[in-house]
Structures are given as C-alpha cells and as structure tokens.
Amino acid sequence: MDRNTTAGLVPKILLIEDNPEMAENISTILQLAGYHVVHKSNGKSGIDQVKQDPPDLILCDIMMPELDGYGVAHILNSSPDTAYIPFIFLTAKADLSDFRKGMSLGADDYITKPFDDVELLRVIEMRLKKNELLKTTFTKKPQDLQTFFNKARELKEFKKLSENRPVRAFKKKDIIFMEGQIPNDLYFIEQGKIKTYKVNYEGKELITGFYNEGEFLGYVPLLEDKPYNESAVALEDVRVSLVPKTDFLTLIYSSKDVARKFITMLSNNLEEMEKRLLDLAYQSIRQRVASALIKMNENALKLREDAIISVARKDMANIVGTALESLNRTLSDFKDESLIEMSGKGIRVLNQQKLERLLRY
Known part of the structure; x- marks a missing residue:
C-alpha cells in the first residue's frame, strides 16, 4: 500500500492520547503500516505540536484531563491554519449525542474503542486520500x-x-x-x-x-x-x-x-456563484430529507397515533440519496428548529406543516 503523499513524504500522524498503553498500541499499528507517528499525552501539548509542526492527520482521544478532545477540536477548527487537518476522534463513548457534538466541532470521523486494527487503518487511509483531493488545485484542462x-x-x-x-x-x-x-x-x-x-x-x-x-x-x-x-x-x-x-x-x-x-x-x-450553488445543494438536501420524513411519518401514523419513525439512519440515508453524515447534519438542524424530536426509539415529527413548507421553497 502506497503511503506517500503528493509531496513524496511519509504521512505524519499526531496521536493525542493520555493512556500510555493505548498510545503505544496505536503507535505500533501505525508505524507498522508505514506512518510517522508523533504522540502527545494531553490536549494542550497536542495543540502546541500542531502549531509547531502541522501533521497530515490527527487522532485524538475525547476523555482527557485539563483539555478534552472536544476542546482540542474546537480550538483547531476555529483557526484557518489548522481547520483543514483531518481530525478523527478516538473514544469509548458511543452515544449518538456525543457523535453529533464531535462532528459539529469539525471532526471528520469517530472511531469507538475497542476498534479493529484494519478499521483504524482504513479510516485513516480514506481521510488522507480525501484531504489530498481537497488540497489539489485543478485547472480548466x-x-x-x-x-x-x-x-x-x-x-x-x-x-x-x-x-x-x-x-x-x-x-x-x-x-x-x-x-x-x-x-x-x-x-x-x-x-x-x-x-x-x-x-x-x-x-x-x-x-x-x-x-x-x-x-x-x-x-x-x-x-x-x-x-x-x-x-x-x-x-x-x-x-x-x-x-x-x-x-x-x-x-x-x-x-x-x-x-x-x-x-x-x-x-x-466566482464567490457569488459558489455561494448560490452551495445554497442550492444544501436546500435540496433539506427538501429531500423533509420529503422522506413526511412519507415515513404518514406511514407510521397508519400504525399508531403517536408515530415514531424507527428506520435505521443508514437506510434513511439510502432513501434520501445522500451520505450518512449529511443526513445526520440535516436531522440535527431539523431538531434545533423544533421540526422533529430524536430519541433512542427513533424520530418523531413535531411540525409536519413546516416540513411540507420546505418543499415549496
């Protein structure tokens, strides 16, 4: 497997992990896979390392003393100099709300401990490839x-x-x-x-x-x-x-x-056209998610008065025709706008009229 970046250098990964045993295990896996690994044991030293020598990717634990992983993600994502670096959370917490919080802070992915070695390497490889694509400049040829x-x-x-x-x-x-x-x-x-x-x-x-x-x-x-x-x-x-x-x-x-x-x-x-296209794309996703929720809510109401949509997120993403992360982001927006309610049981539509209104604009 080719581990070279476009500059011909071995990708450098910063690991921010306070558990020495876990850090040693992860570092060994990554080094055997051909990556250069720099380890820091807390969030503050991790941020200092990023500012001194930006890595190609960051793996960061969430539960750490002094400055936790959420704080690290927030600080790095707030700066244009570091926001572009792929950021992956490593955590033993698997709650959906924790996942949403991490992604809202700019994280690119979320790996739950204990994880499979192959899964870790696969996620890292995909994120590095995506970052290489995003950094490449394309002409009109x-x-x-x-x-x-x-x-x-x-x-x-x-x-x-x-x-x-x-x-x-x-x-x-x-x-x-x-x-x-x-x-x-x-x-x-x-x-x-x-x-x-x-x-x-x-x-x-x-x-x-x-x-x-x-x-x-x-x-x-x-x-x-x-x-x-x-x-x-x-x-x-x-x-x-x-x-x-x-x-x-x-x-x-x-x-x-x-x-x-x-x-x-x-x-x-062209900044004006780019903004218009992004708005069109975003609005279209909102409309498609709204349409799917309306149809699923109507089917759920036929079964019981207090309708709960219990379709798996992955299946819902396939129905809408979008990526899982895009679906989750849109559902989170709908929740903040009090259009839906989300719980462990599923999704409840709170305001179908407003969802229907989205389809008209």
Missing part, C-alpha cells in the same frame, strides 16, 4: 477533470463514479439543449464556445450567457431538478465531455467537503 474523478473514485463514497465520461462533438449552430428539456448531463467544454439564450413571446432572442473552453454548463437545472430555462447553441465547432446526472449528484451530496471542492470548479472560483 480536460485532463484535470479526469484527475479529479480518479482521485474521487479512490474514496468509498465515490467508487461508483464513471471511469470514463462520453465526449460529444457539435458543429457550429448545433443545438446543445433546448429550453424545457429535462437535464440528464453536466457539460464540460473541452473545445469551442457556447451561447445560451431565451426566446420571448414575440420570437426575439435574449442572450443569457457565453461559455468558453474549460467551463461547465447546465449545473443549476441539475441541482434544482428542473427543466432547462434556456437553450444552448454552439457558436463554433464544439467538443464537450458529459458528466452523467448520477455522477453529478453523487459528487454534490455524498460529502460536504468534496461537494465544496467540486462546486469551486463549477463556479470558476
């Missing part, structure tokens, strides 16, 4: 799009991404897509120029945009799940690479960090 997909496919959430994307050629004045058509693909312009336009009731053409080599086209209708509200035509001979809708939605909804990276590519680093 077609080969960079392929590189992005190749790196994404190394992560478990994206293994189903297409290995190769179809390429289509259009002649000058060819129609790429028409207003009212249902979108099935995201377009990446490898060569040529494309114009988008609308036609008013008098038959007059209103130009809405121009797109050049290295730009993406058609992502807003895919995010909104609506027909195209404009048409697109080739201004010269054009070659486009097609990203299937399933690939596009997987990249947007399976991981918040990867979605942000992908959206940065889509928006050409």
Whole structure:
C-alpha cells in the first residue's frame, strides 16, 4: 500500500492520547503500516505540536484531563491554519449525542474503542486520500477533470463514479439543449464556445450567457431538478465531455467537503456563484430529507397515533440519496428548529406543516 503523499513524504500522524498503553498500541499499528507517528499525552501539548509542526492527520482521544478532545477540536477548527487537518476522534463513548457534538466541532470521523486494527487503518487511509483531493488545485484542462474523478473514485463514497465520461462533438449552430428539456448531463467544454439564450413571446432572442473552453454548463437545472430555462447553441465547432446526472449528484451530496471542492470548479472560483450553488445543494438536501420524513411519518401514523419513525439512519440515508453524515447534519438542524424530536426509539415529527413548507421553497 502506497503511503506517500503528493509531496513524496511519509504521512505524519499526531496521536493525542493520555493512556500510555493505548498510545503505544496505536503507535505500533501505525508505524507498522508505514506512518510517522508523533504522540502527545494531553490536549494542550497536542495543540502546541500542531502549531509547531502541522501533521497530515490527527487522532485524538475525547476523555482527557485539563483539555478534552472536544476542546482540542474546537480550538483547531476555529483557526484557518489548522481547520483543514483531518481530525478523527478516538473514544469509548458511543452515544449518538456525543457523535453529533464531535462532528459539529469539525471532526471528520469517530472511531469507538475497542476498534479493529484494519478499521483504524482504513479510516485513516480514506481521510488522507480525501484531504489530498481537497488540497489539489485543478485547472480548466480536460485532463484535470479526469484527475479529479480518479482521485474521487479512490474514496468509498465515490467508487461508483464513471471511469470514463462520453465526449460529444457539435458543429457550429448545433443545438446543445433546448429550453424545457429535462437535464440528464453536466457539460464540460473541452473545445469551442457556447451561447445560451431565451426566446420571448414575440420570437426575439435574449442572450443569457457565453461559455468558453474549460467551463461547465447546465449545473443549476441539475441541482434544482428542473427543466432547462434556456437553450444552448454552439457558436463554433464544439467538443464537450458529459458528466452523467448520477455522477453529478453523487459528487454534490455524498460529502460536504468534496461537494465544496467540486462546486469551486463549477463556479470558476466566482464567490457569488459558489455561494448560490452551495445554497442550492444544501436546500435540496433539506427538501429531500423533509420529503422522506413526511412519507415515513404518514406511514407510521397508519400504525399508531403517536408515530415514531424507527428506520435505521443508514437506510434513511439510502432513501434520501445522500451520505450518512449529511443526513445526520440535516436531522440535527431539523431538531434545533423544533421540526422533529430524536430519541433512542427513533424520530418523531413535531411540525409536519413546516416540513411540507420546505418543499415549496
């Protein structure tokens, strides 16, 4: 297994653990796997170590004296200089509320003790690969799009991404897509120029945009799940690479960090457009979770008056079509907004009318 980073260096892992026996055991496992390990026995010294020599990944126990793991996560995630470092909690606490608290503080993962050696190494490897993807700078060249997909496919959430994307050629004045058509693909312009336009009731053409080599086209209708509200035509001979809708939605909804990276590519680093796309993606997740809760609540009400939705989170994530962490984050938001109540028995809908209202906006 290749343990080299893009810089050709052995990944450095900071282990913050106050139990000497546990720390020695974990350090041995990681060193045998080819990682460089630095151990600190408390949260304060761990933070000092990060500031002096930032690691590639942090493993941190929660229950520690002086400064616990939550405090470490909060301090590191509050600083732009350290917030990017993958952070994994090691804990004997397995309560769902503890998990939510850790993730809300910026943790990337949560491993419960006792854990399997293979599980630990698998989680670390995936987090390092994801961080490498997030740190990579991608240009507007077609080969960079392929590189992005190749790196994404190394992560478990994206293994189903297409290995190769179809390429289509259009002649000058060819129609790429028409207003009212249902979108099935995201377009990446490898060569040529494309114009988008609308036609008013008098038959007059209103130009809405121009797109050049290295730009993406058609992502807003895919995010909104609506027909195209404009048409697109080739201004010269054009070659486009097609990203299937399933690939596009997987990249947007399976991981918040990867979605942000992908959206940065889509928006050409335009802050206003990036914010709009992130808002669209987030709102869509809220709507889909709300829709799933409404349907499951109606089914539960048929069985008993005091309905409890007892579907496993993993199954609910599959129903919604999003990653488990995205589902948990959205459910937590709904709980804070008093839309639902969560307990060990399941989920109870408190305000279905407000959930239904989410579907209209």
